Amino acid sequence: MELAQERDAGTNVIRPAGRVDGSNSADFHESLMAALSGDDNRVILDMGGIDYISSAGLRVLLLLAQHLGGSATPFAVCSLAASVDEVFRISGFNQIITVFGTLDEAKAQLA
Amino acid sequence: MRRSLNITPVPGAAAAEALPRIVAFVEEMAELDDWAPDLVLRSNLILEELILNTLTHGRTTGLSDIEITLESGENSVAITLVDDGAAFDPLNDELPANTDLPLQERSIGGLGLHLVRSMAEDLAYRHADGKNHLTLVARSGV
Numbered sequence: 579m580e581l582a583q584e585r586d587a588g589t590n591v592i593r594p595a596g597r598v599d600g601s602n603s604a605d606f607h608e609s610l611m612a613a614l615s616g617d618d619n620r621v622i623l624d625m626g627g628i629d630y631i632s633s634a635g636l637r638v639l640l641l642l643a644q645h646l647g648g649s650a651t652p653f654a655v656c657s658l659a660a661s662v663d664e665v666f667r668i669s670g671f672n673q674i675i676t677v678f679g680t681l682d683e684a685k686a687q688l689a
Numbered sequence: 690m691r692r693s694l695n696i697t698p699v700p701g702a703a704a705a706e707a708l709p710r711i712v713a714f715v716e717e718m719a720e721l722d723d724w725a726p727d728l729v730l731r732s733n734l735i736l737e738e739l740i741l742n743t744l745t746h747g748r749t750t751g752l753s754d755i756e757i758t759l760e761s762g763e764n765s766v767a768i769t770l771v772d773d774g775a776a777f778d779p780l781n782d783e784l785p786a787n788t789d790l791p792l793q794e795r796s797i798g799g800l801g802l803h804l805v806r807s808m809a810e811d812l813a814y815r816h817a818d819g820k821n822h823l824t825l826v827a828r829s830g831v
Binding site: 600601636637643644665670 | 796
């Protein structure tokens, strides 16, 4: 899965696009893990380009959050589409993963 | 409009290979009957979770066919799933979704069915004629 990415002073912003479902979630996981670096001070996943996520995609986000939690690297997601926000709320993911409305807010507040 | 799609599990094939057909089926119906975008997303999510659940969770014993029927309603779509696999009631699944546990203790088990039960309305299950029959309604804008 194609991911856009930018690094700025230790902040790793990863920007996936498209659908995340059971047919590409393994690929999504692999791409996300490859986008991480041991030098990251914090990681922001900009979900603005994702309009569909199923439990298969949530599983990948959980693994990513747990991986980063294991190294105490601050992690947040931002810019959730309404459909993705709904899935986050129903699954309780908004209680275990930090969610910001915009990328600017995430950059300003994630510590 | 009312339309059906039949999914035949292919032994050895990844369950997720069925997904593109389901998505194409939903999007074709959505375009013909002018569904709202959120109705398309919810219908896709409900179908993905239920069908991958049926195809992947060891209930494929004797499973040769899953029939998906969609019927457009007023800002809603009625979904009927009939399969000839082992009897399983997804509305009374024993795995509770652990949506309150902290991050490091969370696992993903049961979450797909939790999404379905939260997002769909009028859910009903019965086992009849050796088949699982599940009906539910996806609605726009709620």
